[in-house]
Amino acid sequence: MTLPPRVTDRAFARLAEIAEATGDTKALRVAVEGGGCSGFQYDIRLDDPAEDDVIFEKDGMKVLVDSVSLPFLSNAVIDFSEELIGARFVIENPNASSSCGCGISFSM
Template sequence: MAVHLTPVAHSRVQRFVASTPGALGLRFGVTRTGCSGWGHVTDLAREQREDDTVFEQDGVRIYVDADSLALVDGTEIDFGKQGLSETFTFRNPNAAAECGCGESFTTDADKA
């Protein structure tokens, strides 16, 4: 099991954490949203929850809750520009399909 940051995403998360008092790392997971069902969510982790799995990559911690873990396991998180915006992007091997706008995804388990 793993969640991986690209070098660009790693640098961005490292700067976010360093500049935010009380931040422990990146919180990463999913929420029900959009037309396909699941959307990736990121935030700064300010606490470690009892059900969290914590991945560490070169000093940066990634906190994933138990409900999200199976849906994001193996995901590569990148960071870059899209038009005028800077945003995280996700290469999630569990995503079987995405909606047209790319904001949400489904898994094979959702199709069953």
């Protein structure tokens, strides 16, 4: 069954921290593009909503996924991780058959 991705409370909270620190209330865009070392790569950046976006919203914070990327992110979890190697938004994607050490590139 195809389900939309889920955004964790931790990801929304980090987005709110970024907005508070920068004064910028742009949404977090999560997109899938061709390329990277494994065939596909995630493009995660702050952006404005577009017409074909699916918008996930909590407490005024928004996460955007465009209609082309949506099938690649079915049942995925969009999260924020803080580890010794750094803090970043991460995607836990059950559709990815393998991923690269960079955490941005994957194959299906």
